[in-house]
Amino acid sequence: MQVLALKENQDVVREGDRPSRSCLILSGFVCVYKITGEGKRQIVTFNIPGDIPDLQSLHLKVLDTSVGTITPCSVGFIPHEALHDICIRHPRIMSAFWRETLIDSAIFREWMTSMGRREAYGRIAHLLCEMLVRMKAVGLAEDLACNLPITQAEFGDALGLSTVHVNRILQELRANGLIELKGDRLNILDWDRLKEEGGFDPTYLHLEREREAS
Structure with a gap:
């Protein structure tokens, strides 16, 4: 795993990228967001240390969102090849990754409810x-x-x-x-x-x- 120190307001990955690795937030805050055609930003989640905000890129090869830092961050980049190997050799870890993406989806649904009904x-x-x-x-x-x-x-x-x-x-x-x-x-x-x-x-x-x- 390669660890990098990133400044605030810096993109980690961008929509349309085809990343070969996923990022683990070690310290700091990041957000996942999209930009509209008019240039307005919609943040779809905030991520904190321990989160892997682009874990879906392990299977979805083209990113449909961007990940950007909110504060200075320490980010670990884990090659997809290594993640695939871990999943094959350790089914429990694979299940934990799957569960993580399901929880991300649950948080997104709750945010949608807030946006639409609160x-x-x-x-x-x-x-x-x-x-x-x-x-x-x-x-x-x-x-x-x-x-x-x-x-x-x-x-x-x-x-x-x-x-x-x-x-x-x-x-x-x-x-x-x-x-x-x-x-x-x-x-x-x-x-x-x-x-x-x-x-x-x-x-x-x-x-x-x-x-x-x-």
Whole structure:
């Protein structure tokens, strides 16, 4: 595995690429996104350390999305040849890879539900809940707090909202005593209410050892 240090706002792979390797996020945050014909970006997921955001390229030879860094990242590149060999020799690892892509699909379905059926306030509340639970699962959250280096513009690109609208909703969440957001540091002040406002049920994340914030 080749490990590279990447700067923020740098593409790891681009839509249309035919990669011969997949990327494992070792540190930092990345997003998977598409660009419309008018040049607008739609983020379809955020990825954190431990994720392999382009694992599907092991079987789908042409990428239909791009992967870009949000923060400086350390990324490990694993040749597809090595991954295929691992899958042949270790069926349990192959099953784990398959499960990973199925969970990615489940997250995408939940995001689509948010985009189509939740109001802006609920969309942001739901995404904050998701990110805390996912980061808690990999040891990157402490109780109800974590570093969340996602800008308001990136929230907007993920949720179909303008930056101004995102700012307004975050201010409302603060005013309602649900969250505290200082720089990149997110503190959730009322977990139960935030879950309720976002309609958040972590089942779709399929975290078998999940210890939900209390």
